Amino acid sequence: MKRFYPLFILLLLIQITGTFAIDKKSKDNFLSVQGLVLDVEGSPVSYANVFVKNTVKGTLSNAEGVFQIFDLEEGNYELQISAVGYKTISTAVSLKKGEFIDLGSLMMEIGVEMPEFSIIANKDRIFSQVPGAVNYLDRKEIQSLKPLSGNEVFRRVSGLNVVDEEGLGMRVNIGIRGLNPDRSRSVLMLEDGVPVALAPYGEPEMYYSPAIDRMAGIEILKGSGQILYGPQTIGGVINYITPNAPENEEGSISLQGGQGGFFSGLINYGNTLGSTGFQVNLLRKSAENVGPTQFGITDFNSKVLFKLNDRSELGAKIGIYDEESNSTYIGLNQVMYDQGGQDFERLAPDDRLNVSRYSLSLSHLYRFQPNIKLRTIAYGYTTTRNWNRQDFSINSTNTPPSNWTGVLWGDESIPGGAIFMRDGTGQRNRQFEVLGIEPRLELDHELFGAVSELKAGIRLLAENAKEQRVNGTKAGVKSGDLIEDELRTGRAFSAYFQNETKVSDALTLHGGLRLESFNYKRNIYRRNFSGIGVRDTTLVAENSVQEIIPGVGFTFKPSPVITVFGGIHKGFAPPRTKDAITSTGDALDLEAERSWNYELGLRTELAHWLYLESTAFLLDFSNQIIPVAESAGGLGFGVVNAGATRHQGLENSIIVDFAKVFGLEKWALDYDVQVTYVDAYFSEDRFKGDININGNKTPYAPEWIINSTLSVKNEKGWSGKLTYNYVGDQFGDETNQILPSVNGRIGQIPSYFTFDAVLGYELMEKNLSFNVAVKNLTDQRYISTRRPQGIRVGLPRFITAGMNFNF
Incomplete structure (x- = not known):
């Protein structure tokens, strides 16, 4: 336990900092750009990625489609807005010192997407409608780890015990919430909604593991939504x-x-x-x-x-x-x-x-x-x-x-x-x-x-x-x-x-x-x-x-x-x-x-x-x-x-x-x-x-x-x-x-x-x-x-x- 006392201390400091920092927003952060992301029918696009190119600034639109970006300096910028299932759009912004710009409504057209099964709705990537513990790791997070195998990525998810066998994750061993991790038998493993185990019912062992290098994302579901999938509904679903x-x-x-x-x-x-x-x-x-x-x-x-x-x-x-x-x-x-x-x-x-x-x-x-x-x-x-x-x-x-x-x-x-x-x-x-x-x-x-x-x-x-x-x-x-x-x-x-x-x-x-x-x-x-x-x-x-x-x-x-x-x-x-x-x-x-x-x-x-x-x-x-x-x-x-x-x-x-x-x-x-x-x-x-x-x-x-x-x-x-x-x-x-x-x-x-x-x-x-x-x-x-x-x-x-x- 002593090995992670510093983490608990840091968590305490975060909470203390938060007590003072909520009011600090209006004093130290200035709002530079805001806008509203809608689809062609006028409905809000929730949780779209909004990124200011060539900077480290970015955010997500909220449940109502509104986004806000803080602390941009004077200059010309290009905002790129993307969401799963929609075509990516870009818009230019010219910002003067101390100026605030409201871009108003930005329309996104529906994109063409593979008609596959996913375990999380595309418009709900921060899970406001998911009735259970769920995680989504995108390509950016996966690539930032420079992982040797998927094991390093799965360790980023609470509730998962990931056991290395040969150090390279070729046979993934995952136990969810204390379940036996041997060959991930207690986890329903999918790729684009399709089972990947040797035999999903009779022998659900992971002797083959999809390479994390080529993935655009990982979904993990541990709640009652598992009943849409099966046959296993014990530990969780990894897609x-x-x-x-x-x-x-x-x-x-x-x-x-x-x-x-x-x-x-x-x-x-x-x-x-x-x-x-x-x-x-x-x-x-x-x-x-x-x-x-x-x-x-x-x-x-x-x-x-x-x-x-x-x-x-x-x-x-x-x-x-x-x-x-x-x-x-x-x-x-x-x-x-x-x-x-x-x-x-x-x-x-x-x-x-x-x-x-x-x-x-x-x-x-x-x-x-x-x-x-x-x-x-x-x-x-x-x-x-x-x-x-x-x-x-x-x-x-x-x-x-x-x-x-x-x-x-x-x-x-x-x-x-x-x-x-x-x-x-x-x-x-x-x-x-x-x-x-x-x-x-x-x-x-x-x-x-x-x-x-x-x-x-x-x-x-x-x-x-x-x-x-x-x-x-x-x-x-x-x-x-x-x-x-x-x-x-x-x-x-x-x-x-x-x-x-x-x-x-x-x-x-x-x-x-x-x-x-x-x-x-x-x-x-x-x-x-x-x-x-x-x-x-x-x-x-x-x-x-x-x-x-x-x-x-x-x-x-x-x-x-x-x-x-x-x-x-x-x-x-x-x-x-x-x-x-x-x-x-x-x-x-x-x-x-x-x-x-x-x-x-x-x-x-x-x-x-x-x-x-x-x-x-x-x-x-x-x-x-x-x-x-x-x-x-x-x-x-x-x-x-x-x-x-x-x-x-x-x-x-x-x-x-x-x-x-x-x-x-x-x-x-x-x-x-x-x-x-x-x-x-x-x-x-x-x-x-x-x-x-x-x-x-x-x-x-x-x-x-x-x-x-x-x-x-x-x-x-x-x-x-x-x-x-x-x-x-x-x-x-x-x-x-x-x-x-x-x-x-x-x-x-x-x-x-x-x-x-x-x-x-x-x-x-x-x-x-x-x-x-x-x-x-x-x-x-x-x-x-x-x-x-x-x-x-x-x-x-x-x-x-x-x-x-x-x-």
């Missing part, structure tokens, strides 16, 4: 947003290089020709030695938009992804970590993971009337995940196996302290196919005498998974004997509606219902049975799960700058199809995960320089399932039924614009902090061995997580950002064992903190910028995780440099 076709020809080239041969290169190009727009990007990312990791990624994506007529648009999107890395499951044991000097050794240098993904989606929007829209999205994708991993042996007597290669890690003098590398491999090859279609009706109505918006739709989805395990008799080989062979299939139907009713100018009610129906089957053709050996078989297990998921919420605005929100919804996640048969061949009738989720929060802009958000939450599980997959440090099969658990806590965010506080004319100076407190524990009697774990903390659920940034920029083009991240103590297992096991997989994970820094310089007139970024500035050594099979040490100090050119 990656890719860039749409630009109105005019534009492109960019981004290059970043660093230690260990790290390279990232991204090329973007797009244009709109007549009624057709397109956007294309190609990413190449690679490294020889980032920590222990060697990898190469090629990622191609393209979007095309056809405006068919005034009523209809059609969009198409394709993606091709190819990855090869030396990702491995084996990590350090506790002996190696304590001895030091081996943090980034490649214990199994021949391990290889190949991931390839091909995706296609079509989206269509048809406007029957201005108030009636039908939005349809159809998609299909295949993911191949082939992982070749060398076998190894650990035993309490440190007895070498018969096929020992002679390579030993650890210490033979300590019982169980040696890792013996074996002359054999296990190739775990999986191929997934997903096909889905979802039409959604959007209706603005006044059926009950109040302004309302109805969203209703259905979804049909089919998923197949083919898995084979091939055991090789030499390390590094890619062939061998077929040990396991199986096919898993799933067929799902969903139907849902959500109605938003504006009861008054201040109060909006939200209510909805979702139906999930999932039928799945597991066919095992070949398997290694305990005490019998490898046999061909015809084992079949099938089951079906149906669930009705209600949700209600509200937003209440007692004033234009205060929003109170809350909601209750049912949490649901279907069981994994892979767990439908035990290792001995017995069929399991698995239960789904179920919970009731509650939250109550407040969003407010107390002053034009201060924004606050605070949310209290409770997740009450009647049945939470914790997978005992190898990636969770288990045996590689089955599940642990955790029974009843409870997750409760607070999420707090504060954003301060110090440039407005102190009347800085040529500087932007922003500070923000996100503080998360989570108390997640088992809430009923349950025994693991002789230990009753009732009241114990759930694994990988730190009580405290803090992320904070200080950003500075001046009109000469210099910028800087300092980011602080703190993660509190957490446990590696249900028994809350503090002392670490010799193999390193169980034991308390001590708290740690890191600092990241970015220094940038922009040549505005040449559309060229340069940057230097330092990750883990103070070179902290810490355990990031004890999963999958041993300790992973956090990335040491890592330096990159890069440039970006827009054309």
